[in-house]
Amino acid sequence: MNESLITYQLDGPVALIGLNRPDKRNAINDPLIDDLRSAVLRAHEEADVAVLFGHGSNFCAGLDLAEALARATGQIKPPRKRRRHNWHEVFDLIARGPIPFVAALHGAVVGGGLELATAAHVRVGDESLLCGLPEGQRGIFVGGGGTVRIQRVVGTTVMTDMMLTGRLLNAAESLQEHVVRYLVPTGEALNKARELAARIAKNSLETNWMIINVLPRIHDMSHDDGLFVEQLNSARARPPEAEARLRDFVDGKAEKLQRHPA
Numbered sequence: 001m002n003e004s005l006i007t008y009q010l011d012g013p014v015a016l017i018g019l020n021r022p023d024k025r026n027a028i029n030d031p032l033i034d035d036l037r038s039a040v041l042r043a044h045e046e047a048d049v050a051v052l053f054g055h056g057s058n059f060c061a062g063l064d065l066a067e068a069l070a071r072a073t074g075q076i077k078p079p080r081k082r083r084r085h086n087w088h089e090v091f092d093l094i095a096r097g098p099i100p101f102v103a104a105l106h107g108a109v110v111g112g113g114l115e116l117a118t119a120a121h122v123r124v125g126d127e128s129l130l131c132g133l134p135e136g137q138r139g140i141f142v143g144g145g146g147t148v149r150i151q152r153v154v155g156t157t158v159m160t161d162m163m164l165t166g167r168l169l170n171a172a173e174s175l176q177e178h179v180v181r182y183l184v185p186t187g188e189a190l191n192k193a194r195e196l197a198a199r200i201a202k203n204s205l206e207t208n209w210m211i212i213n214v215l216p217r218i219h220d221m222s223h224d225d226g227l228f229v230e231q232l233n234s235a236r237a238r239p240p241e242a243e244a245r246l247r248d249f250v251d252g253k254a255e256k257l258q259r260h261p262a
């Protein structure tokens with residue numbers, strides 16, 4: 001893995017994955033997507049939760065427009081064999097893999113950056129946040145799953161407006177439109193994301209898997225199919241881990257539920 005484009009660090013059960021191209025505002029080019037893929041697969045192997053963040057003053061400026069131009073003008077030749085990793089594949093590894101992802105967002109989260117962010121399961125933003133979909137201004141279209149994921153998060157009305165008018169969402173609007181669930185002071189998003197990741201890591205890994213893999217699929221099913229699939233998965237949540245956790249509660253050894261600050 002090219003350590004300069006993606007940083008990777010393991011902090012107990014939590015993998016910290018950082019986009020590390022701050023001079024280009026973490027714009028996503030082919031080498032970065034390849035390195036991101038490697039980091040995500042590594043996290044799948046060795047972590048229970050991952051945190052995704054951006055180095056520098058922005059989370060991610062989206063598609064590398066210079067690389068896109070070079071490709072459009074034939075300066076970058078398409079590979080003879082398709083080697084380039086597809087954004088859909090990599091973002092699906094995040095969204096539908098074995099472990100939850102928490103995204104720490106700040107500064108620009110635009111275009112493909114917003115598509116990447118919405119592949120994560122829990123999103124934290126700070127007050128510097130600015131979310132946008134400037135594809136219309138660049139003469140291109142979303143290609144990292146945004147029509148599916150961003151539309152689901154913010155709804156058709158908001159996404160259509162963002163794309164047609166170029167409207168940017170500030171931090172408060174990003175919270176209102178569910179782009180983020182947590183809003184913290186500038187500079188605090190990564191700390192908050194790590195705190196949430198540590199909390200998520202205490203859950204049953206099996207239940208975490210079901211939350212991130214079963215919920216989105218049931219969302220797309222009919223009422224009847226959804227209940228059926230819920231029943232199957234409910235029956236999966238069996239011993240030994242469930243038994244141990246249930247026994248801890250019955251024996252008074254389990255942590256009591258407590259309110260955490262939002």
Ligand code: 1HE
Nearest residue numbers: 023024025027061062063064065066108111112142143144
């Ligand atoms: C870039 C990119 C980029 C910055 N590709 N190089 N994305 C966009 O349309 C967003 C374009 N970027 C911006 O609007 C601004 O850069 C920001 C608002 C994100 C940040 O502004 P600022 O003032 O902090 O930085 P800057 O001076 O504009 O940029 C610093 C450098 O990063 C500069 O390069 P330099 O060599 O002149 O220093 C910029 O060219 C470079 N840079 N953003 C390439 N995106 C699969 S479909 C997905 C479709 C999309 O993602 S569309 C959205 C594209």
